[in-house]
Amino acid sequence: MEKAPIYFVTGGVRSGKSTFAEKLTTQCSQDLNRGIVYIACGRARDEEMVLRINKHQEQREQSNVSWQTREFPTDIEESVKTFDHQPVVLLDCLTTLLDNELFSANTEWSQIQASQVYDKILAGLETIQQNVSTLVIVSNEVLHEYSHFSSVQLYQRTLGLLHQEIVQRAEKAYLVESGMPVMMKGLQS
Template sequence: MRGTESSDKKLILATGGARSGKSRFAEEYAGELGTTRGQRIVYIATSQLYDDEMRRRAAIHRDRRPAEWRTVEEPYELEAVIRRLSEEPVSVVLIDCMTLWISNLLLMPDESGQERWMKPEHSEWILERAKELARLLKQAPFPAVLVTNEVGDSLVPEYPLGRVYRDLAGQVNQALAEQADEVFLVVCGIPVNLREAAWRSGGKGQ
């Protein structure tokens, strides 16, 4: 589907809108990488299953994946998981998804139980964690495929939390894309390689 050169890529980012097909594309890409590196594929799920709807969504994703894939559920400490997996025999890591991870971190309460998202320094802390995660993945002995969402292609949210989340997701996506070897925008199930379509010849600025 993408050629043997993909086996040399370290970090692949797949983005798109809701129900764009980005998760399915990322799973196919990770599976293809696994055929050349061994099938020790680890799927890291960042969702938290608060209700029946989320459990049904997770089940759909789980049933679609090959049974031999290993699943790790981690809503917060992705960096720790990557450090641990870097010491294990892993072929490919797939993280789905980054925007749920951002949401989890954004809504973390502080020691007093108060919400942190209203403090600008909390968003800055999350952005720095995303940059550290990208650094760890670039250094890891396995390639990684990350799924994220484009949340800014719609109306401006009416409430402050929505605007903070939208802005932070966009900043994190840019930081990840800057480090990614390949960036795909998935539209109607069709992946478009943004590196190949970039306006700046050979540049990584987004």
């Protein structure tokens, strides 16, 4: 089965990456004449996250396209059961998904567990990729600061490996800084 193209969008916190990814997803949807599914990985755990989720929901509601939102903070492969006619999918975001998968278990964090989560996320993305027309993945750049906490180091290492693997598989990769997307991989269209 042919796999859909992946577009990877990353940047720092509040860099404008989600807004850019939503525009990119909308453009793909229009070009391919496909519906849009938004896979939301975030959980409203605190007031700030509630505000961020509400802001993103408002942005999608104000757009001129119809977004179908699916909430999958874990087990993203299950989302394909809700798809119709190979939509364009925006997964927002990989860092939250990794956090949910890695730290939701009440176990000691280990490299073995991180490797299992890494494999699970990549398998989930591949399942989605086989059932859509385009997959846009949003992530965060959180790899710049060294942490003395082993759990944070494990998270950063795993996220860095996921970024490398996904960008290798991606047709296009963007870094968004101050609201400005810079194409890091792919051809300008």
